[in-house]
Structures are given as structure tokens and as C-alpha cells.
Amino acid sequence: MSHISHIELDDANLPPPTPxxxxxxxxAMFDLMEENxxxxxxRDDRLVPDGPYRVGLSIRDRRLVFDIRTEANDPAAEFHxxxxxxxxxxxxxxxxxxxxxxxxxxxxxxxxxxxxMARRGIHNEGANILMERLEGKAQVDSDTARRLFTLICVLxxxx
Numbered sequence: 001m002s003h004i005s006h007i008e009l010d011d012a013n014l015p016p017p018t019p020x021x022x023x024x025x026x027x028a029m030f031d032l033m034e035e036n037x038x039x040x041x042x043r044d045d046r047l048v049p050d051g052p053y054r055v056g057l058s059i060r061d062r063r064l065v066f067d068i069r070t071e072a073n074d075p076a077a078e079f080h081x082x083x084x085x086x087x088x089x090x091x092x093x094x095x096x097x098x099x100x101x102x103x104x105x106x107x108x109x110x111x112x113x114x115x116x117m118a119r120r121g122i123h124n125e126g127a128n129i130l131m132e133r134l135e136g137k138a139q140v141d142s143d144t145a146r147r148l149f150t151l152i153c154v155l156x157x158x159x
Contacts, residue, residue: 002051004038004144005071009151010058020101021154028150037141040068040077049076057148059083059155066138079137083156089126090156096122123149 007029017025040048049070056067068077096119103112127145130152134140140148
């Protein structure tokens with residue numbers, strides 16, 4: 001499978017993230033660049049350039065925009081996804097993350113682990129929604145979807 005070689009978030013018009021959100025972003029971007037799987041499927045008779053790909057993520061007109069380019073920065077694909085299917089899971093994810101960040105300061109380990117399991121479950125749900133929404137547009141594995149979902153949350157936080 002092909003992969004993402006560079007990712008850029010267009011967060012120029014968003015409010016500054018909290019330190020926790022910024023940390024989530026850094027970790028997701030680092031992990032994504034370390035290992036990911038991203039392929040553009042053939043569509044009709046159109047030629048699809050091979051990866052690796054440069055991916056730009058942004059929110060425009062209340063839609064999530066994937067701007068996919070080749071290594072030479074030539075356009076490869078662009079698709080817009082409605083944010084509607086993500087709204088509740090993003091809201092739940094931020095709520096559980098807040099609980100987790102608060103818990104690590106004061107609660108015992110077993111309670112932190114319980115909250116972290118719930119956080120991972122919601123994160124997996126978001127990744128599954130993303131994989132469904134990308135069907136026919138891009139193929140990603142579950143780890144890549146999880147990391148992209150985190151970046152979508154970062155963008156959604158400001159939007």
C-alpha cells in the first residue's frame with residue numbers, strides 16, 4: 001500500500017489549541033509519519049497517481065476537506081466530507097479526553113485505566129466512521145484512520 005509522506009493542517013483561522021489538544025496533535029502527526037497506509041483507489045477510467053502523498057486537511061464551509069497531492073505537489077484528488085457524522089463522536093471524544101486529563105492529576109491508576117479504555121473505544125468509533133466516509137475515495141488501515149481522526153478532532157475543536 002501507498003502512504004502519506006507529509007500532512008498539513010490548515011488551522012490558520014482557528015483559535016489557539018489548549019496545551020492538551022496541541023499535545024494530541026503532535027503525537028498523532030508524529031505517529032502518522034512513522035507509519036501509515038493511504039491509497040487512492042482507481043475510479044472509473046481515470047488515472048490515479050501512485051503515492052506517497054502529501055495530504056492537506058482543512059475545514060471549509062463546514063466540510064472536512066482532504067487535498068491530496070503527489071510528492072511533486074501535483075493534484076491527485078480532493079474530496080469533501082460532511083462533518084455531521086463526526087459531530088457526536090468528536091464531542092464524546094473531547095468529553096472523555098477532558099475526564100482523562102483531569103483524572104491523571106488526581107485519580108488512582110485503576111480509575112485512569114478505565115477512563116483510558118473508554119477513550120480508546122470512542123477513538124476507535126471515530127476511526128471507523130472515518131473509514132466508512134472514505135470508502136471509495138481513499139483506503140486506510142485502522143491505525144491510520146485513528147491518527148487522522150485525532151487530527152480531525154483538532155480541526156473540529158477550533159471549528
